[in-house]
Amino acid sequence: MGGRGITLYAKKIVVTRLRDQKDAEEVLEKLRNLINRVWEQRDKIKPSYKTRAKITVLEIYKYLPKTNCGACGVPTCLAFALKIIGEEASIQDCKTLLEPEHKSDREKLLALLAEAGYGR
Numbered sequence: 591m592g593g594r595g596i597t598l599y600a601k602k603i604v605v606t607r608l609r610d611q612k613d614a615e616e617v618l619e620k621l622r623n624l625i626n627r628v629w630e631q632r633d634k635i636k637p638s639y640k641t642r643a644k645i646t647v648l649e650i651y652k653y654l655p656k657t658n659c660g661a662c663g664v665p666t667c668l669a670f671a672l673k674i675i676g677e678e679a680s681i682q683d684c685k686t687l688l689e690p691e692h693k694s695d696r697e698k699l700l701a702l703l704a705e706a707g708y709g710r
Contacts, residue, residue, distance in 0.1 A: 646675075650703075653696070
């Protein structure tokens with residue numbers, strides 16, 4: 591839902607990074623629809639007990655080119671690593687990382703992300 595942090599409690603929902611009241615209403619409507627769809631499908635859903643390995647921004651940053659070129663849409667490679675952690679960006683967004691001379695780092699980063707359960 592747009593890179594927002596969403597936490598569900600028994601009697602409340604907390605959502606971060608909302609722009610305004612209208613944005614909050616739209617996000618809550620989408621969330622309500624998602625919860626209702628899941629409830630309707632509850633008998634068909636198999637729970638996954640896999641845990642996602644924790645990786646840090648610096649672990650991702652280690653494999654980035656560190657050029658701070660901004661071609662990915664964020665000003666620095668460290669900020670880009672943060673976007674990857676939040677699943678707001680894909681390594682495909684880093685054009686420099688896709689160049690042949692960065693193949694080794696790209697493959698290591700893809701393996702790290704796959705091991706941690708990231709689908710990017």
